Amino acid sequence: MMTFTNIRTLREQLKETRFTAATKGKQIKIALVPTMGFLHEGHASLLRKARAENDLVVLSIFVNPIQFGPNEDFERYPRDPEKDLALAEREGVDFVFLPSVEEMYPQPTRTGIKVADLTDVLCGASRPGHFDGVTTVVGKLLHIVQPDRAYFGQKDAQQVAVIAQMVLDLNFDVEIVPCPIVREADGLALSSRNVYLSAEERQAALVLSRSLLAAQAKADTVANVTAGEVLAELRDSIGAEPLAVIDYVEIAEFPGLAPVAGGDRIDVSERRSDVLIAVAVKFGNTRLIDNVILTKKVND
Amino acid sequence: MMTFTNIRTLREQLKETRFTAATKGKQIKIALVPTMGFLHEGHASLLRKARAENDLVVLSIFVNPIQFGPNEDFERYPRDPEKDLALAEREGVDFVFLPSVEEMYPQPTRTGIKVADLTDVLCGASRPGHFDGVTTVVGKLLHIVQPDRAYFGQKDAQQVAVIAQMVLDLNFDVEIVPCPIVREADGLALSSRNVYLSAEERQAALVLSRSLLAAQAKADTVANVTAGEVLAELRDSIGAEPLAVIDYVEIAEFPGLAPVAGGDRIDVSERRSDVLIAVAVKFGNTRLIDNVILTKKVND
Incomplete structure (x- = not known):
């Protein structure tokens, strides 16, 4: 397993891996599992599905500041990169991308991706701007990794719908794979x-x-x-x-x-x-x- | 020269071309020259630069409805695909992408890419929404073609600045190449x-x-x-x-x-x-x- 904090290095390694496989006649499939870390069994289920369906699995861990409102929990959002890396290793992840906020946003972004309609309801109504932050960072991650498939948990059902709409409208060349909610034995959805x-x-x-x-x-x-x-x-x-x-x-x-x-x-x-x-x-x-x-x- | 009206077919042909070259150990460079057609010597200069610097040149011709205001000239914007194809052939274009409005927007897009600040001034002030239409369609074209380089004329200097900002902020894996204005002998900028x-x-x-x-x-x-x-x-x-x-x-x-x-x-x-x-x-x-x-x- 390799860990990357730098966009350029990750991108070069991905290109090299894809190209080397191609020189041997193989078109590899790359999976992206984008997360905010503090991984649990729900994330592990995404990684296992990604592992089973692709040649190379990229896990990104990034607590994305622009999807949190001013009174939300960005600062106190739980983080445990060491435990996350151990889980990733166990699940057979190939590349972990762990960028800093400065690496992802060297300047405050002037560009946003916005999905209309779908983002005004449900969580979008209570969290104005949240989904604009999500689509913008997912767009960035898709551009960085250029995966063939990206895996998202259905617990954030609206997120899945919004991202699928973005991918459709903007012709992103990726398949969005929604994965079922994972629950504790007593029914609590993992989060x-x-x-x-x-x-x-x-x-x-x-x-x-x-x-x-x-x-x-x-x-x-x-x-x-x-x-x-x-x-x-x-x-x-x-x-x-x-x-x-x-x-x-x-x-x-x-x-x-x-x-x-x-x-x-x-x-x-x-x-x-x-x-x-x-x-x-x-x-x-x-x-x-x-x-x-x-x-x-x-x-x- | 091959002509495509279908996104999927173009994408498959591009992948096939890239992969076939890779099996022979060559990483080809793909250029995109996005235009609205009715090509003139300014466009030809972009195509020549793209031809000189890359292995494969893709010319897109699409009069993008969402970058025109309600009282602007979308309907009467000049079109001459036959003449455009002849010019493309002359300039050694490999692939021409000529999609219909329905192919690019099978449903009205719910997703937009918006660059803030840079789009409020100059032409953005007189043409509200214009640059949102431009960044959205250029994002789509970049996703469809996945070029290594994309060529834009400096006559639309603000467009070049806005697209460069979008590429930077969203980590598009493409180099934006601005090209000098081409003028008639008497000085009139070609348009x-x-x-x-x-x-x-x-x-x-x-x-x-x-x-x-x-x-x-x-x-x-x-x-x-x-x-x-x-x-x-x-x-x-x-x-x-x-x-x-x-x-x-x-x-x-x-x-x-x-x-x-x-x-x-x-x-x-x-x-x-x-x-x-x-x-x-x-x-x-x-x-x-x-x-x-x-x-x-x-x-x-």
């Missing part, structure tokens, strides 16, 4: 931010996965059920947890993110697109997100 | 839009190059001359032409485009950056731009 939770908050946070899975079960089994019915039950269920402060609880088409009207049926026989049920809820100072995706009716 | 001019307007338009070259001579030869003095003479000179309606006449640092204060000396001994003297002037319905760049004092 680097779970480390912020007190024992009591962590226990309370189980309401998210419990309620979402119940919502999914209802939508999948109850005939003629509407989005409004599923949403009301989900809101009640989360609202009943005293430590939970709801930011949003919503149902939207996926990946288009257009809201689903309360009266619309979302039982499986009526689903014309995938449907995202997504929540953002604060426990103390910690904002957690979670979701389930209902898959659309298979076309006859 | 596809010159075809709009009546004989009388065309004659009147010579005031631009004449005045700019006089401004450049003054800055290069008069001791202690200030930006304000050069600007005043330039404005008077263009203003004296009855058919000329000034949009702007400005002096700015290049490529940063920060305005130069009227009191600042721009004689050669005081120039700490390159300095752009740029004009946009309407003759009848036709808006022409032209400029000169004063090169900075060589560091001792």
